[in-house]
Structure formats: C-alpha cells, structure tokens
Amino acid sequence: MKFIADRNLGKLTKWLRVLGYDTVFYRENIDRDFLRTGEKEKRIVLTRRRDMARRNFSGRMVIIYHDRVYDQIQELREKASLDLNARNLFTICLECNQPLQPISKENTADKVPPYVYQTQDTFLTCPECGKIYWPGTHKENILRQLKDRNLFHRP
Numbered sequence: 001m002k003f004i005a006d007r008n009l010g011k012l013t014k015w016l017r018v019l020g021y022d023t024v025f026y027r028e029n030i031d032r033d034f035l036r037t038g039e040k041e042k043r044i045v046l047t048r049r050r051d052m053a054r055r056n057f058s059g060r061m062v063i064i065y066h067d068r069v070y071d072q073i074q075e076l077r078e079k080a081s082l083d084l085n086a087r088n089l090f091t092i093c094l095e096c097n098q099p100l101q102p103i104s105k106e107n108t109a110d111k112v113p114p115y116v117y118q119t120q121d122t123f124l125t126c127p128e129c130g131k132i133y134w135p136g137t138h139k140e141n142i143l144r145q146l147k148d149r150n151l152f153h154r155p
C-alpha cells in the first residue's frame with residue numbers, strides 16, 4: 001500500500017512514513033498531475049479536498065475529514081485498512097521517503113550523539129540524505145504514542 005498526500009497533510013505524511021508506508025508528499029497545488037501521479041504509481045490518493053470526490057479518477061482516493069493526525073490515522077485504518085505493524089516502523093526516511101538501509105555501528109561514530117552510540121546497536125541510514133536513524137528509542141516512543149490513543153493493539 002502506497003500513498004500520495006496533498007499539501008494539507010504534511011503531518012499525516014510524516015506519520016505514514018514512520019509507520020513504514022511509502023508516501024509521496026505533493027507540495028504543489030492540487031491538479032490533474034496530482035491524480036495522475038497517484039494513478040500511474042498506483043498510490044492511494046489522500047486529500048482533504050472534499051470536492052475531489054467529484055473528479056473523474058479511476059484510482060483509489062481517500063478523503064480525510066479529521067483535523068488531528070491521530071484521528072486521521074484512525075480514519076485511514078477504517079477506510080484503507082491501514083495496518084500498524086511494529087516491524088515496519090522506521091523503514092523509510094521521514095524526509096526523503098526512501099527505504100532505509102542498515103549501516104554498521106562503527107560508521108555512525110562521528111554522526112550520532114555519544115550517548116546514542118553507547119546505548120544503541122542498530123542503525124539505519126537513508127541513501128539519499130545520509131540521515132542516521134536508530135529505531136530502538138524512536139520505536140518505543142512511537143508505539144507508546146499509538147497505544148496511548150488506542151491506535152495500536154498488541155496481544
């Protein structure tokens with residue numbers, strides 16, 4: 001499942017990437033090209049524009065009604081069967097939407113804070129921007145936030 005989101009959905013875009021979903025953030029005005037990209041790349045089109053429902057569009061579109069991002073995630077779970085899986089967290093760069101790749105701990109020594117280097121063992125990097133991620137602590141935070149809002153259930 002891949003998405004393309006309109007520019008009113010910046011926060012949701014970040015969250016979808018955190019959750020491991022390839023999500024294009026469309027910064028331009030919504031036009032034919034926005035829909036065409038969705039169609040061509042088989043992305044679910046996410047928009048806040050209710051009038052988009054009337055457009056002639058053969059792909060899949062979800063109109064987001066809620067204002068708050070956690071409600072939007074819930075909305076997507078209901079409308080697009082968004083699946084929140086802990087394993088998929090932090091697999092995509094939040095900035096570039098590129099799949100993250102493993103990087104050896106030694107290669108991160110001068111790029112992450114010393115405390116992080118001492119306490120974390122797993123590091124990932126973005127092939128495009130070079131940003132380093134250490135899912136350990138981030139994952140816990142994200143899972144807590146999702147659980148606090150009843151968005152994530154684990155047996």
Ligand SMILES: [Zn+2]
Pocket residue numbers: 093094095096097098126127128129130131
């Ligand atoms: Zn990146």
